[in-house]
Amino acid sequence: MQLNTIKPAEGAKKNRRRVGRGMGSGLGKTAGRGHNGQKSRSGASRKIGFEGGQMPLHRRLPKRGFTSLMRDFRAEITLGTLAKLGLAEIDLLALKAAKAVANDAKMVKIIGGGAINVAITLNGVLVTASARKAIVAAGGTVVDAPEVPKGKLKAKTPAAAK
Numbered sequence: 001m002q003l004n005t006i007k008p009a010e011g012a013k014k015n016r017r018r019v020g021r022g023m024g025s026g027l028g029k030t031a032g033r034g035h036n037g038q039k040s041r042s043g044a045s046r047k048i049g050f051e052g053g054q055m056p057l058h059r060r061l062p063k064r065g066f067t068s069l070m071r072d073f074r075a076e077i078t079l080g081t082l083a084k085l086g087l088a089e090i091d092l093l094a095l096k097a098a099k100a101v102a103n104d105a106k107m108v109k110i111i112g113g114g115a116i117n118v119a120i121t122l123n124g125v126l127v128t129a130s131a132r133k134a135i136v137a138a139g140g141t142v143v144d145a146p147e148v149p150k151g152k153l154k155a156k157t158p159a160a161a162k
Contacts, residue, residue, distance in 0.1 A: 075105035079131055080114020091123040116140075 020031040033040040049056045077100055082090065085098050092108055095101045101108055110122065112130035119139035127135070127145050135142060 073104060073106040074109055074126075075101035075107070076109050076111050077101060078111055078113035079116040079134055082110065082120065083114065083116045083118055086118075087120065089121045089123060090125065092125060095125075110135075 017027065018025055019027045022028045030040065038044050038046070049058055051057070075095075077095065081100060085095075085100060087094055087098065092101075092105070095108055096103055096105070107126060109126040109128070110131045111128050112134055116134055116138050120135065121140060122135065122142045122145065124144050127142050132142055132145075
């Protein structure tokens, strides 16, 4: 093989399309642009997604993905997870530091899943009745537990205000 004998493979090179070079080329006269209309003129361009005045697809489809104003910032953690942490005193900051709950959590609720056999002290976290019973049975204490809120806050309607 020599450099002066190298050729591209058969059919790999095509002649470029010569538009607007007479009737014999197959792309003469209107140069493949059809007859009249906006797209046949030079410099013609339309906005991306424009559908001739019809409501465009990106406005017809429902939008998804937003941050809800009603988002609940409560996190739940089981007794089994608490036992694995190995902490003697547990509060919201300790759980965030141990990466047991998300950083944006404003309240933590301890639920009774799994077993606990270590005496722990819970401070300022919500506790279900079954979890409280298991913690006290293991020799732990629950201090300063706020009331468990029932459901989400609802906007007052004019009928409910009466």
